[in-house]
Amino acid sequence: MDLRTSRLELLPLDPDEHAEALHAVYGDPAVMRWWTCPERASVERTRQLLTEELAGPGALLWAVRRAEDGAVIGVTGLLGGVALPGLTWILARRAWGRGFAAEAAAAVVDHAFRHVGHDRVEAWVESTNTRSIAVCRKVGLTERGRFVQRYGHRDRPHEMIVLGRAGTPDPVSVVHLQPVVQVVDVAATAALLVAVLGARVSFIAGEPAHVAGIVLGPWSTGPGLRLVRPPRGECAPVELVLDVGPGFVGLRESALASGVAGVEPIVDQPWGRREFALRLPEGHRVVLSTPS
Ligand SMILES: CC(C)(COP(=O)(O)OP(=O)(O)OC[C@H]1O[C@@H](n2cnc3c(N)ncnc32)[C@H](O)[C@@H]1OP(=O)(O)O)[C@@H](O)C(=O)NCCC(=O)NCCS
Incomplete structure (x- = not known):
């Protein structure tokens, strides 16, 4: 037509x-x-x-x-x-x-x-x-x-x-999803994410801190996490996958330079992604992923 x-x-x-x-x-x-x-x-x-x-x-x-x-x-x-x-x-x-x-x-x-x-x-x-x-x-x-x-x-x-x-306005629009990740030392993990990922702390509360909002990039908004201290001090490890851009290789270098434990080698995955992982102190595995 x-x-x-x-x-x-x-x-x-x-x-x-x-x-x-x-x-x-x-x-x-x-x-x-x-x-x-x-x-x-x-x-x-x-x-x-x-x-x-x-x-x-x-x-x-x-x-x-x-x-x-x-x-x-x-x-x-x-x-x-x-x-x-x-x-x-x-x-x-x-x-x-x-x-x-x-x-x-x-x-x-x-x-x-x-x-x-x-x-x-x-x-x-x-x-x-x-x-x-x-x-x-x-x-x-x-x-x-x-x-x-x-x-x-x-x-x-x-x-x-x-x-x-x-065509007609959506009644519901989820703008962000914020996983809650339990960590023993909220302030130290926040500082680590700032150092390795260039993250931004949007808020941090308690002395010592028991909760912090983390935006996983340098801007006012973006994907993020909430870090919380678990009530009984034990954290079940979780795995997070972060989709990152051209700075992928630089991120691995900054992870190595920051002394964070368990920085794994880069792997070309069969699903068309280049990935490496690092571990936060509680055993949480953070996978950094970029298109191959
Ligand atoms: C994307 C693309 C199609 C846009 O073309 P464009 O001519 O800039 O877009 P528009 O039709 O909206 O024109 C806007 C311009 O026309 C001007 N204009 C002149 N007469 C106009 C009129 N009668 N009505 C409206 N705008 C007019 C506007 O002021 C504006 O100019 P400016 O950009 O200098 O301010 C073109 O840049 C392109 O082919 N890019 C490469 C292919 C591409 O990237 N495609 C998209 C992939 S996602």
């Missing part, structure tokens, strides 16, 4: 028909800087990529055509093969800065809710991709969470933001 906006026509994507025009998009390293793969070297490779993107179950992609001159300037739509309806957009460099992406995205969001029947849409955007984040905000998506990802063609992992919009 075609979609229309005041300045654009969205036409069902056809790799054979649109690859030639769209090679100006997928062949441009400045545009592909954010993409899941590097720029395509030829029209044929662009055609293959478009075919692959259309092959994902549920994919609904449109070529974006400017009404005034009929130029095909990009692609937008809903990704295939994802658990939740995922928005996508990409435009030729020459078409940036005219509001076309937001105009096209608004039409796709409206279509997803009104005609496809989705009750929510989301977009995954690299945290430094400010233009794409701005598009999300213009079409009503707000930040829902973050995770770390690594594309096969890149050396290092990067931070992704998940932005989403529900």
Whole structure:
């Protein structure tokens, strides 16, 4: 189905028909800087990529055509093969800065809710991709969470933001989960987490401390823990897995330098993660994990 906006026509994507025009998009390293793969070297490779993107179950992609001159300037739509309806957009460099992406995205969001029947849409955007984040905000998506990802063609992992919009506001939204971890010396464990993980102590209470709030990063909010002193001095060891970004190797170095016990070697896990673990004094095992 075609979609229309005041300045654009969205036409069902056809790799054979649109690859030639769209090679100006997928062949441009400045545009592909954010993409899941590097720029395509030829029209044929662009055609293959478009075919692959259309092959994902549920994919609904449109070529974006400017009404005034009929130029095909990009692609937008809903990704295939994802658990939740995922928005996508990409435009030729020459078409940036005219509001076309937001105009096209608004039409796709409206279509997803009104005609496809989705009750929510989301977009995954690299945290430094400010233009794409701005598009999300213009079409009503707000930040829902973050995770770390690594594309096969890149050396290092990067931070992704998940932005989403529900058709009707969600009655419940869990913003954080805070596990409670029992430790004998709350102040010492808090200091250790600050030294090794760059954590932040949001509060600490009691003399000596019997409870502390820990944010596992240097910002005002983020994943965290509550440390509590157990009533009878005994702690059942637990295991925590922390998803961390490009600082993974540096974290291991700071763990070793801090003298924390039981820093294990880095292991490439079969589930696509590089991981190492360290132990807190009570035997709790903290696994630091990053994409392989
Ligand atoms: C993400 C991307 C599609 C955004 O394109 P964009 O042109 O910046 O986005 P918009 O359509 O919202 O345009 C906004 C700009 O148009 C300007 N504009 C000009 N005329 C306008 C109009 N009539 N209406 C609205 N905005 C207008 C705005 O002021 C704004 O300019 P600014 O960024 O200089 O402030 C583009 O940067 C891109 O293709 N990036 C590479 C691919 C990519 O990262 N995709 C997303 C992966 S998650």
